[in-house]
Amino acid sequence: MKRILVPTDFSNNAYSALFYATRLFKDEECIFYILNTFDVQTPVFTSRIDTSKGDKLYKKLSNESQEKLDEVIHAITRETREFNHTFESLSVSKKLLETINKTIQNKEIDLVVMGTKGASGTKEVLVGSNTVKVIKKIKDCTVLAIPSELEYQSPSEIAFATDFKTAFTKEELKPITDIATMCSSNIRVLHISEKETLDEIQEDNLQQLKNNLGDLNYCIHWIPRMEQKTAHITEFIETANIDILCMAHRKHGFIESVTREPVIKKLGFHLSIPFLVIPE
Numbered sequence: 001m002k003r004i005l006v007p008t009d010f011s012n013n014a015y016s017a018l019f020y021a022t023r024l025f026k027d028e029e030c031i032f033y034i035l036n037t038f039d040v041q042t043p044v045f046t047s048r049i050d051t052s053k054g055d056k057l058y059k060k061l062s063n064e065s066q067e068k069l070d071e072v073i074h075a076i077t078r079e080t081r082e083f084n085h086t087f088e089s090l091s092v093s094k095k096l097l098e099t100i101n102k103t104i105q106n107k108e109i110d111l112v113v114m115g116t117k118g119a120s121g122t123k124e125v126l127v128g129s130n131t132v133k134v135i136k137k138i139k140d141c142t143v144l145a146i147p148s149e150l151e152y153q154s155p156s157e158i159a160f161a162t163d164f165k166t167a168f169t170k171e172e173l174k175p176i177t178d179i180a181t182m183c184s185s186n187i188r189v190l191h192i193s194e195k196e197t198l199d200e201i202q203e204d205n206l207q208q209l210k211n212n213l214g215d216l217n218y219c220i221h222w223i224p225r226m227e228q229k230t231a232h233i234t235e236f237i238e239t240a241n242i243d244i245l246c247m248a249h250r251k252h253g254f255i256e257s258v259t260r261e262p263v264i265k266k267l268g269f270h271l272s273i274p275f276l277v278i279p280e
Contacts, residue, residue: 002030005109005141007100010036010068013115017146018072020274021113022080024152027182030083033107034072035090036065037099058093065091097137104141111175113144116271135249135277142175145275154183155243155274161190161233162209162248164202170212175278176246180216187218188240192232237273246276 004021008014018034038061069089077087092099103109114134135143158180162168170177180187189209198206206220221240223232237245 002028002111003033003107003109004030004111004113005033005035005100005103005107006113007035007037007096008069008072010072011115013146013148015072015075016149017113017115018076019079020146020150020152021111021144022076022083022085024155024179025085025182026080026083028084030085032076032085032087033090033103033109034069034076034087035092035099035103036069037092037094037096038062038065039095040093062091062093097134100134101137101139104138109141111142111144112138113146116145116147116275138279140279142279143277145271145277147272147274150272150274153243155179155185156183157188157240157242158185158244158246159188159190159233159237159240159242160246161192163194164191164198164205164209166248167205167208168212168248172248172278173209173212175276177213177216179244179276185217185243187213187216188242189218189220190223190233190236191220192223234271237271242273244274244276245271246278248278249280 002025004025006014006018006021008018018032021032022030040058040061066089069091073087073089090103100112104112135145158176160176176187179185210218221236223236233245236242
């Protein structure tokens with residue numbers, strides 16, 4: 001059974017991300033944990049009267065959170081009757097990132113799915129450069145970021161951008177290969193080269209990648225330019241009709257060099273397709 005965590009702020013974009021995930025894994029047995037966090041701000045020094053006010057505020061926010069979660073689950077259950085999916089709500093009065101990381105451990109989460117845009121006016125909105133921050137701070141779990149209100153279509157073309165500087169095991173590639181297997185997708189390995197030829201380590205990593213992709217449909221694309229990586233990735237997405245972009249999160253690796261580019265620090269919301277990030 002696949003265990004999927006979907007944070008929500010009850011925006012249309014958050015529901016759209018949940019809806020996309022249920023369609024992507026329609027043939028899989030899944031349990032979806034739908035998480036909402038809320039913040040009760042109370043002064044450090046309070047009187048007994050103030051404490052009672054804080055308790056009332058907590059109960060009010062907790063009830064509102066749970067009621068809205070119940071509405072989300074009612075709606076998504078109605079739309080996924082034919083799938084082998086179950087849904088569980090999580091309402092927590094803690095910071096979003098801290099809660100996501102704890103839930104990943106406690107519930108043995110396989111995938112975190114989130115929208116790249118949240119409801120306006122909320123404090124912890126997953127929007128713009130915040131999407132990149134969330135991706136960087138979520139540990140030990142694959143993240144799938146869904147652009148705002150994206151209509152689902154089965155992914156036929158998956159791009160995996162890498163510099164071949166690190167090796168990937170079969171287990172690390174599983175989030176990509178699972179989707180490719182489920183959806184009969186082509187995997188397009190995209191290499192934006194820094195030099196004209198690969199060094200010995202890169203050659204070995206490329207061969208290992210080929211071995212681990214096995215009998216799946218894949219091909220290797222070379223783009224011999226180093227500057228403005230993100231612009232070239234975006235161009236490739238458009239010309240090759242890519243449906244999902246995948247990258248691996250490595251310290252000092254390719255994704256960090258991409259997100260450091262001045263113009264594209266906001267890769268998350270510049271994409272018009274889902275963005276899958278494999279953890280270190």
